[in-house]
Every structure is written in structure tokens, then in C-alpha cells.
Amino acid sequence: MKKRYNLIFLFLIAFFLFLHNSMASVITIGAKNDPDEIGSVNRLFLKNMKYILLKTDLNKVNIVKGDTEEIILSLIRKKDAKKYKYIFGMDGKDNIFKVTVIEKGKLSQDTNLSDNYDIGLKVIVPKDLDKRIDFESANGDIKIRDLKELIFVREQVKNIVIRVKNVIAEDLFIENVDSGIENAVLKNDFNYKYATAFLYIKNLKAKNFRSEGTDGDMVIKKIDLENEFNYRINTGDVTVKSIKANDININSTSGCSFLGDIKGNINFKTNSGNLFLFYKTFGDFITAQTNSGNIEIILPKDADFILNYMSTSGKLKNDFDPNENKNSFTKISDNKQPKDVNTIKIDTDSGNCKIVKEK
Secondary structure, eight states: OOOOOOOOHHHHHHHHHHHHHHHHHHHHESSSSSTTTTEEEEEETTTTTEEEEEOOOSSEEEEEEESSSEEEEEEOOOOTGGGEEEEEEEEEEEGGGEEEEEEEEEEETTEGGGGGGEEEEEEEEEEESEEEEEEEESSEEEEEEEEETTOOOOOSSSEEEEEEEEEEEEEEEESSEEEEEEEESSSSEEEEEEEEEEEEEEEEESEEEEEEEEEEEEEOOOOOEEOOOOOOEOOOEEEESSSSEEEEEEEEESSEEEEEEEEEEEEEEEOOOOEEOOOOOOOOOOOOOOSOEEEEEEOOTTEEEEEEEEEEEOOEEEESTTTTTEEEEEEEEETGGGGGOEEEEESSSSSSSSEEEEE
């Protein structure tokens, strides 16, 4: 019996040594060869985790893909940054792997490190990492570059600037932050919420686009959606150079909306905002409702459409009907039936409407 207990005791010691060595191999605090490396996490440790949460008080975070089997965290330092101390903590509770990097210490008695931009955090992830990653940063900027094949989600990011480039992801959620999106492909949706912020998109593909804010401008060079574009704003301008969607919904109190190279049905509603639409080819419905906002629509000269314009005191100018400018107008090619022609419906109190024939 005593021999049996000794065997069990030896087995337990061997098991705990195995766990210790295993943990040491998947989690590393610091690095001997690189003084700027804070730590690394082997993705084997993340196998059963639902997602990774990275929290930091550092102002700058740069996320890139690399030829690595680990998630490596290192510092981006400028001069005098060596003085700083950091707390690097990890927690795998509730199937959520949390990595926390916190500044400790002050540059001077009256300057907090969270106000300093000489220091940042670099995160290198494996090329084929299939885990969702969420980021929370105090008040810096975040750059995401070349993360193809990475399932990426952003949640509750506030008071920072985000630059997203060359990303393939499931969803993208950005809140209360100036943002720039370049070459992003999403399997699902892009969601953008803000009080006062600016959004720039160079090239985005997704199922749906949703943007809701109080005050801010948006510039989009190209956006390709499977379903809907939804934009709701109190005060702000939106400029879209090229857009493709089944339905394009814009709801604003004031501000100007400029849309070009449009493919999709337009549903526009505003109090005093103006709407400008430019079509290379026309084959969609337009519904616009304003109080005092003006509307201008440029159509190709061969466009077929049915126009219904209702206004209390606004004026209509229709290049396709230069003599009469009637509130109801129909232009149909000989080979088409009325049921095959799309309708332009304008309802305004005092807003003017101009239908321009492209030369």
C-alpha cells in the first residue's frame, strides 16, 4: 500500500512539472533577446478560447500578420521610452483570453503616460489565426494591416483613430472614433456608431453597411454591398463616389448627400438636407422626402423613368421635359412597357428639384 501511495505521489509531481513546462512553453513574459518584447502567447493555448481580448492604456497599437506560431506583443519605442515600466497580464477565464498591457509610472510628476505618444504596442499574429480578436485602447490610434484570413471584430473602441488596411473579416464594429478603411472584405456587416467622428472608406465589400451618428462626415470612394446601405445622421455630409447595394437608405436632419455611380434603390429622407445623385446607368427606384432640402438628379440621356413630383412651393426643372416641367412625367422607350420602368418619387414642402440630362 505504501509503495502504491509513493507511485501516486511521484505521478502527481510529474504531472505538475508537465503542466508547468507546458504553460512555460505557451506563455512567455518578456524576451531575453529583445528588450522591447513584452511577451508572447502560443496559439495552442488559445485553442478552446472563444476569442481574444486585448486591453491597453498605450496610445498606439499596431496589429500585423507575421510568420509566427505565436501572438507576440512588443513595444514601439521612441527616445526616452526605455524609462517606462509595464504590467503585462493574461487571463483565460470564461473562455475569453484577456491580455492586458498597462503603463506604470510617469514621465514627470504632472504628465501621465497615457498622454504620451512616444510609446506604442505592436501585436504580431499568425497568418492563419482563426480567432476573433477584440481591442480596447485608452486614447490612442490603432492600425490594422494585411490581416488576410483573420476573423476580426472590433468592439467598444472609443476615443481613438483606427486605420484598417487589407483585412478579411467576419464583422467590423467601430464606435466613437475617426476611422479609415482601405481594402476590407467582410463576410457579414460593417457597423459604425458615433457622436462626432469622421469616416473614410476607400474600398469595402460586405453584406450590410450601418452607420448612425449625431455629427460627422463620411467619404466613401467605393462600396459594394450584397444587401443594404443604411446611413442615419443628425448633421453631417456624406460623399460616395461609387456604390452598389440592393437598397440605399439615408436619413438626415441636415447636411448634404452626394452619391455617384449608383446601383441600387434610393430611399432618402431629410428635413433641410440636400441630395445630389449621379447615374452612369439608370434602372432603379428613387424615393425622396424633404422639408426644405433641394434635390438634383443627373441621368443618362437614354434613361427611362416615371417622375412624380409633389411640392407645396418648390420648383421643378426637368431637362427631359423642357417646355412644360409637369409634376408628372413619363419617358419610356418604344420597346418597354410602363411596368418595366422605374419611378422617381419626390415629396417636398419647399424644396426644389432638378432632373438633369447628361450631355
